[in-house]
Each structure stands twice: as structure tokens, then as C-alpha cells.
Amino acid sequence: MEVFISDIPEEIHMFILSRLDGQSLVRAKRTCKMWACLIENLEKFFGIWLMCCLNEIPLFMLTEIMGYNQKKTDHKSLIKSYKQLPWIFWREIYAEYKRAFTIEWAKVKMADLYYDQAHSVVTSLAITDGKLLTGHEDGSVFCWKNVAMEGLDLKLVHKHQRR
Numbered sequence: 001m002e003v004f005i006s007d008i009p010e011e012i013h014m015f016i017l018s019r020l021d022g023q024s025l026v027r028a029k030r031t032c033k034m035w036a037c038l039i040e041n042l043e044k045f046f047g048i049w050l051m052c053c054l055n056e057i058p059l060f061m062l063t064e065i066m067g068y069n070q071k072k073t074d075h076k077s078l079i080k081s082y083k084q085l086p087w088i089f090w091r092e093i094y095a096e097y098k099r100a101f102t103i104e105w106a107k108v109k110m111a112d113l114y115y116d117q118a119h120s121v122v123t124s125l126a127i128t129d130g131k132l133l134t135g136h137e138d139g140s141v142f143c144w145k146n147v148a149m150e151g152l153d154l155k156l157v158h159k160h161q162r163r
């Protein structure tokens with residue numbers, strides 16, 4: 001006997017979907033029409049985005065975003081005032097937080113890299129497993145380890161014929 005996902009009652013789907021974090025919720029909404037409809041119901045009637053914001057965004061950042069003075073406001077009254085705001089607002093707050101977090105994370109991961117001019121011009125770059133691979137005009141391929149650290153490990157990994 002075959003059982004399909006559509007055979008499972010909607011209540012169980014909604015229970016499972018309500019336990020997802022915000023990014024997984026966005027991905028799940030794109031999965032199929034049934035899940036998209038269920039997630040829209042969670043958005044409209046159950047405040048799923050408020051829950052995601054409260055669970056994933058530190059409260060001090062959330063109060064700063066909202067413009068509240070955290071010292072004068074206790075947490076219960078703060079959350080009560082949050083619940084009065086529309087769900088679309090919370091979805092946008094969550095999306096903006098994730099965008100800002102991604103940009104800040106990328107800034108932390110950036111590093112300037114200078115190398116000896118004894119090697120020819122870099123023609124290609126690849127980043128994998130925390131290592132930077134550089135392909136050069138003379139056919140050499142170098143592996144750079146510990147790029148974010150001060151001590152760089154440079155190793156020639158391949159030398160091929162130049163075209």
C-alpha cells in the first residue's frame with residue numbers, strides 16, 4: 001500500500017511546518033502548492049514570522065530595529081506590543097535581518113591577499129573547503145590555506161602546459 005504526502009492530514013503538515021526556522025520555511029513555501037497554501041495560513045493566522053523573529057533574532061537587536069527603549073520596556077509588554085503588528089511586517093523584518101546578517105558575515109570573511117610577483121598573472125580563482133586555489137597564466141595552480149589568518153601557506157599543486 002502506497003502512502004503519499006498528500007494523504008497526511010493538514011494539521012500534521014502545519015504542525016511540522018510551524019517547527020521550521022525562517023529560512024527553511026521560505027524554502028518549503030516554494031516546494032509545492034499545498035505547502036505554499038499551508039504556510040500562507042501559518043503566516044496569516046498563527047504569526048509564524050513573529051515566532052521566527054523572536055526565536056532567531058536576538059531581542060536586543062529586535063528592540064533596536066523596532067525603535068523601542070529596552071531599559072524602559074519589560075519583555076512581556078514588548079512581546080504583547082509585537083503581536084499587534086501585521087504578519088507582513090514581521091516577514092519583512094525577518095528578511096531584512098537575514099540580508100544584513102549575510103552582508104556582515106561576508107565582510108568578516110573578506111581578506112586582502114598579496115602574493116609574490118614571481119608568479120605570473122592570476123587567471124582563475126576557486127574557493128573550496130576554506131582553501132583558495134589560484135590558476136596562473138604560466139600554467140601553475142597554487143593552493144592558499146589559512147587565508148583569513150596571518151600566516152599563509154602557499155603550495156604549488158599542479159603545473160600544466162600553457163596554451
